[in-house]
Amino acid sequence: MPGGSLVAQELSVNFGSLKALDRVSLEFRSGEVHAVVGENGAGKSTLMNVLAGFLNPSSGQILLDGSTITGGAPAHRARGIEMVHQHFRLVPAFTVEENLRLGLMRSQASVASALDLATKLDWNISPGTQCSELGVGERQRIEILKALASSPQIVIFDEPTAVLSESEAEGLLDSLKGLAARGLTVILIAHKLAEVFAVADRISVLKGGVLQGTFEAVKTSPDEVAHLMIGSSLKLAAASEVETSKTFECRNLHVAGGCPIQDVSFEVGFGEVLGVGGVDGNGQVELAEALAGVRPSEGSLTPVGSIGYVPQDRHVDGLALSMSIQENLDIADCEVVADGAILEFEIKAQSGRVKTGTLSGGNQQKVVLARELGRKPELLVVVNPTRGLDVRAAAFVLDKIRIAAKDGAAVILISTDREELEAIANRTLFLAAGRLVDSATEALSA
Amino acid sequence: MKVAGLAILGLFGILVVGLLLGGVPVVDGLRLLFQGAFGDRFAISQSLVRATPLLLAGLGVAVAWKAGVFNIGGEGQLVIGALAGATIAKALHGFGIAPLATISILLASVVGGAGWAAVAAWLSIKRGVNLVISTILLNFIGLQLLVYGVDGPLRRAGQSAPMTEQVPDAWMLWRPSRQTDVHFGVVIALLLCIAVGYFLFRTRKGYLMRATGANPQFVRANRYPPEPIQFQAMLISGALCGLAGGVQYLGINGQLTASFSQQYGFLAIPVALVGGLHPAGVAASSFFFGALFAGTSNLSRFGGGGSYFVYVVQGLAVLGLLGYQFLRERNEVTNQ
Numbered sequence: 001m002p003g004g005s006l007v008a009q010e011l012s013v014n015f016g017s018l019k020a021l022d023r024v025s026l027e028f029r030s031g032e033v034h035a036v037v038g039e040n041g042a043g044k045s046t047l048m049n050v051l052a053g054f055l056n057p058s059s060g061q062i063l064l065d066g067s068t069i070t071g072g073a074p075a076h077r078a079r080g081i082e083m084v085h086q087h088f089r090l091v092p093a094f095t096v097e098e099n100l101r102l103g104l105m106r107s108q109a110s111v112a113s114a115l116d117l118a119t120k121l122d123w124n125i126s127p128g129t130q131c132s133e134l135g136v137g138e139r140q141r142i143e144i145l146k147a148l149a150s151s152p153q154i155v156i157f158d159e160p161t162a163v164l165s166e167s168e169a170e171g172l173l174d175s176l177k178g179l180a181a182r183g184l185t186v187i188l189i190a191h192k193l194a195e196v197f198a199v200a201d202r203i204s205v206l207k208g209g210v211l212q213g214t215f216e217a218v219k220t221s222p223d224e225v226a227h228l229m230i231g232s233s234l235k236l237a238a239a240s241e242v243e244t245s246k247t248f249e250c251r252n253l254h255v256a257g258g259c260p261i262q263d264v265s266f267e268v269g270f271g272e273v274l275g276v277g278g279v280d281g282n283g284q285v286e287l288a289e290a291l292a293g294v295r296p297s298e299g300s301l302t303p304v305g306s307i308g309y310v311p312q313d314r315h316v317d318g319l320a321l322s323m324s325i326q327e328n329l330d331i332a333d334c335e336v337v338a339d340g341a342i343l344e345f346e347i348k349a350q351s352g353r354v355k356t357g358t359l360s361g362g363n364q365q366k367v368v369l370a371r372e373l374g375r376k377p378e379l380l381v382v383v384n385p386t387r388g389l390d391v392r393a394a395a396f397v398l399d400k401i402r403i404a405a406k407d408g409a410a411v412i413l414i415s416t417d418r419e420e421l422e423a424i425a426n427r428t429l430f431l432a433a434g435r436l437v438d439s440a441t442e443a444l445s446a
Numbered sequence: 447m448k449v450a451g452l453a454i455l456g457l458f459g460i461l462v463v464g465l466l467l468g469g470v471p472v473v474d475g476l477r478l479l480f481q482g483a484f485g486d487r488f489a490i491s492q493s494l495v496r497a498t499p500l501l502l503a504g505l506g507v508a509v510a511w512k513a514g515v516f517n518i519g520g521e522g523q524l525v526i527g528a529l530a531g532a533t534i535a536k537a538l539h540g541f542g543i544a545p546l547a548t549i550s551i552l553l554a555s556v557v558g559g560a561g562w563a564a565v566a567a568w569l570s571i572k573r574g575v576n577l578v579i580s581t582i583l584l585n586f587i588g589l590q591l592l593v594y595g596v597d598g599p600l601r602r603a604g605q606s607a608p609m610t611e612q613v614p615d616a617w618m619l620w621r622p623s624r625q626t627d628v629h630f631g632v633v634i635a636l637l638l639c640i641a642v643g644y645f646l647f648r649t650r651k652g653y654l655m656r657a658t659g660a661n662p663q664f665v666r667a668n669r670y671p672p673e674p675i676q677f678q679a680m681l682i683s684g685a686l687c688g689l690a691g692g693v694q695y696l697g698i699n700g701q702l703t704a705s706f707s708q709q710y711g712f713l714a715i716p717v718a719l720v721g722g723l724h725p726a727g728v729a730a731s732s733f734f735f736g737a738l739f740a741g742t743s744n745l746s747r748f749g750g751g752g753s754y755f756v757y758v759v760q761g762l763a764v765l766g767l768l769g770y771q772f773l774r775e776r777n778e779v780t781n782q
Binding site for chain 2: 320
């Protein structure tokens with residue numbers, strides 16, 4: 001397995017007016033573990049998709065050992081660039097061997113060579129086991145074998161530890177080092193700095209689509225990298241203390257789930273907006289649903305008369321898309337009339353009988369907001385409220401949330417978008433692996 | 447309603463295709479069908495009487511499906527409803543007083559159907575058993591319980607064929623005329639059709655059921671656990687299907703045999719689907735299929751066709767409907 005040197009030259013990717021990548025130039029050397037770090041939306045995934053050929057750059061080029069690669073993912077694979085996806089692409093009802101055969105159908109590599117490789121890596125995998133009976137770590141190994149079987153020069157790992165337990169993650173990181181030692185170029189996307197520093201030779205930091213620099217791991221520190229990732233600490237427009245005597249208290253909250261919430265305590269004044277930042281998948285959904293009373297939890301929460309809850313995804317649980325605006329308001333059972341909401345929230349719809357599925361994202365979010373604010377909530381839990389909205393709709397939605405706080409609601413804004421937090425939070429905490437910490441840097445090092 | 451109108455129009459086309467497939471001259475075939483369904487008072491009464499259990503069970507199916515619960519067990523619930531009614535009839539034999547006995551028997555069929563549906567709903571919610579499969583299988587268990595009932599504990603003594611005791615005439619549902627089969631069950635079905643419409647579209651519980659069917663996650667995020675709502679929908683669904691059995695028992699048969707069921711519980715599913723899961727639509731489609739039943743028996747009496755004609759048309763209708771929905775959804779996607 002000879003390694004290759006992969007060079008990105010002035011890569012830019014534009015999605016409409018958004019610059020997902022802005023003239024990024026980077027070199028990945030053979031035999032190194034090269035970590036690419038950054039916050040949500042920093043451009044990591046875009047960069048990886050360009051490197052693997054899933055996405056064409058708007059400008060710039062990719063060179064492998066000096067010659068350019070063009071022609072999309074098949075061409076990239078033919079040149080020896082493989083990607084291990086974060087979400088497994090395995091058939092649970094198939095055995096290990098069958099999954100390997102399926103995965104390698106379009107490749108020159110044989111199942112036998114993949115199994116050979118497992119032995120060389122000291123991975124104890126029995127080919128006849130059904131995949132549904134394997135643990136997450138073992139399943140990931142199958143994915144890695146699929147990528148390695150064709151003897152690639154470069155392997156890209158997309159947040160591989162996100163789904164693993166601590167000990168599984170350690171095992172994986174060891175394997176990555178082993179692969180690099182055999183001459184492969186290992187590219188690792190990650191945001192847990194402790195892991196990055198445990199395994200990476202070099203670290204590149206992306207922020208807002210711009211490369212902040214590439215560093216030798218031994219010559220930098222998690223603190224320095226975290227600062228580069230986040231930039232200045234949040235500039236809260238509404239950082240002033242809110243004068244309030246009564247607070248909503250959350251004490252020793254435990255919530256089960258994909259990322260369990262462990263012993264979280266905080267308080268929010270009625271009239272205050274508490275921002276909860278952090279990277280996706282660190283317990284956002286679990287915390288929000290527990291506070292909103294949708295998911296069972298242990299611990300004590302100040303009882304409140306009414307709770308408003310704007311869930312993360314208006315298509316999944318925010319709305320019933322096949323029902324009308326009025327019917328989507330009716331579930332709150334507090335007599336919000338659609339015609340009034342259409343006026344007050346500037347929803348672009350002919351009447352309350354229009355199905356919410358036909359509305360634009362911004363108007364859909366306004367329907368959700370109209371319903372939840374119509375409850376006159378004492379506690380308002382809001383998750384990523386402006387995701388996918390245009391600037392005007394986003395400003396409108398944030399304004400409504402701020403007004404709800406002014407009217408005396410305790411608002412908890414759980415968001416992965418720093419602009420949202422900066423715009424309306426009076427104070428912020430950060431979620432890291434199901435716990436709350438005080439700063440974004442702390443969250444990354446946790 | 448527009449969908450229902452369109453569906454009826456499509457069904458007419460399917461009728462013609464069905465006749466062509468059956469090798470029946472189209473004009474003659476349609477004439478025979480029409481005469482059998484609407485030709486005289488008797489024909490119309492036959493259409494109404496056939497439509498009645500279809501309407502009741504179709505409403506039952508519609509309520510469950512509206513709530514996102516795909517109850518395929520209408521047949522089992524109908525049969526168990528009738529069986530429960532016959533059990534009460536036997537218990538009251540000899541001393542029951544006319545109107546009270548009738549009401550008791552009908553109530554028993556409601557409870558029986560609801561109970562049978564509750565088994566599947568409970569298995570689904572508490573044990574995660576797929577409700578489509580459990581309701582299908584409970585159909586067979588229900589049908590075999592009917593066979594057991596009429597040949598076992600409910601069997602009429604001294605009769606060579608297994609069947610239950612004939613219900614006293616006074617307990618049967620009231621008939622306005624001795625010349626036709628039309629019975630009070632027609633009125634019950636129509637009243638319940640209005641009641642179900644009111645329930646689904648004018649009450650909070652009905653709204654929650656529709657919302658659960660539209661998106662259970664949406665209902666859950668608004669602090670209404672979907673499971674109890676769907677359980678209640680299954681109870682209502684089973685109750686209506688059970689009542690369909692009870693009404694058929696007290697309206698037409700007066701006694702149960704192993705072949706009591708005319709597959710009304712199965713046919714209720716296409717009836718509900720063609721009716722767009724809307725009570726008014728279900729009323730229209732059940733009348734159409736009821737008329738088709740009546741018309742077909744005429745068709746088979748005059749040769750050609752045969753009584754399987756109904757099932758062919760039912761099958762074609764559902765396939766046509768699914769195809770129509772597929773095309774519409776695809777259009778919506780391409781228009782976006």
